[in-house]
Amino acid sequence: MSRLFDEKKLVVASHNEGKVREIRILLAPFGVELFSSKELELSEPIEDGDTFIANAEIKSKNATKESGLVALADDSGLAVPSIGGIPGIHSAPYAINPETNERDFAYGMAKLNDEIGDNDRAAYFVCALSLAWPDGHVETFEGRVYGRLIWPIRGENGFGYDPMFIADGYDQTFGEMDAEEKHAISHRADAFKKIIDACFKS
Ligand code: IMP
Numbered sequence: 210m211s212r213l214f215d216e217k218k219l220v221v222a223s224h225n226e227g228k229v230r231e232i233r234i235l236l237a238p239f240g241v242e243l244f245s246s247k248e249l250e251l252s253e254p255i256e257d258g259d260t261f262i263a264n265a266e267i268k269s270k271n272a273t274k275e276s277g278l279v280a281l282a283d284d285s286g287l288a289v290p291s292i293g294g295i296p297g298i299h300s301a302p303y304a305i306n307p308e309t310n311e312r313d314f315a316y317g318m319a320k321l322n323d324e325i326g327d328n329d330r331a332a333y334f335v336c337a338l339s340l341a342w343p344d345g346h347v348e349t350f351e352g353r354v355y356g357r358l359i360w361p362i363r364g365e366n367g368f369g370y371d372p373m374f375i376a377d378g379y380d381q382t383f384g385e386m387d388a389e390e391k392h393a394i395s396h397r398a399d400a401f402k403k404i405i406d407a408c409f410k411s
Contacts (some may be wrong), residue, residue, distance in 0.1 A: 211348050211407035214279060214340065220244045222272035222282035224253060232281065235401055239409050244278070251275045261286065261298060261337035262349050269341035269349075277343055285336040285396060287370045289321070289358065291329035296321065300369070318373045322360045330357045332374065334396040338404045348408055352399025367391060 219241045221229045229245040236243065246253075254271040258264040261284045268282035286300030296303035296317075304317025333356065339349040355377050362372035364384025372384030376394055383391050392398055 212342070212346055214239075214241075214408045216241070216279050218242045218244065218278050220246060220249060220251070220272050220276045220278045220280045222246050222251070222268045222280045228283065231397075235405070236409070244276075246272050246276075246280075249276050256284070256298075258298070261335050262339070262351060264298060265337035265339035266341070266347055266349055269339040269347065273341040273343050279343070280341050281338065282341070283336055283338050283397070283400070285334065287332060287334050287374070289325060289328075289330075289332045291331065292324055295324065304369070314369055314372075318362055318370060321358070321370070322373070325358065330359070332356060332358045334370075334374065336396040336400040338400040340404065340408055348404070350400050350403035350407065352396045352401070352403060354394055354396045354399065 219236070221232050221243055223229055223245065224247045229243070233243050251272050252275065254267050256264040256267055258267055264284040265282050268284065269280045272280035272282060286297055288294045288297045301312065303320070304312050304314050306313040306316040333353050336352045337349060339347060341347045356375050358373045359375055359382065360373070362384065363382045364372045366386060366388065367383045372382050374383045375381070376383070
């Protein structure tokens with residue numbers, strides 16, 4: 210039995226305004242006052258876990274320790290099983306272009322396509338969501354969406370590796386879908402469903 214969230218305030222352990230906005234919308238029905246770790250000037254811990262779940266827990270535990278509030282954190286990325294699960298937890302740094310030292314997904318997607326070569330193109334996105342309480346209790350859930358990676362890339366919507374990914378049962382890439390369509394089936398939506406069912410509903 211999971212622990213229910215029964216507080217008035219929650220800190221979202223992310224400095225990414227887009228993520229905080231998305232989470233604000235998802236949690237609106239529960240009447241929670243949300244703060245971001247940027248607003249509360251919380252530190253960004255080193256994410257040195259071996260899994261998405263471990264890294265989400267590092268972030269949620271750090272934020273609850275520093276703020277004294279219950280904290281929600283996420284960690285996400287893309288995995289290609291045929292080549293050992295890369296880029297996996299390294300999905301963000303994998304896309305850093307060594308020429309500019311900047312994150313560049315055109316570069317990252319081309320690099321990943323080269324690494325896949327003739328190997329199987331099945332892939333999945335993962336999102337781990339972790340809720341940590343000041344007394345040390347933690348609830349963590351993982352969402353996934355399975356599909357395959359195509360080349361050449363298609364679509365301008367979304368972010369990151371979206372233009373390369375087609376979810377099973379669909380024809381459009383995440384880069385071609387509109388936001389609502391993607392949000393209905395994404396790894397993040399799957400993880401949110403699980404955490405809301407377990408911790409935000411009585
Ligand atoms: P983080 O969870 O903010 O560290 O993001 C990890 C990285 O995974 C992002 O920079 C993207 O490269 C990738 N990623 C995570 N979710 C998505 C998604 O929904 N679409 C495309 N790329 C994603």
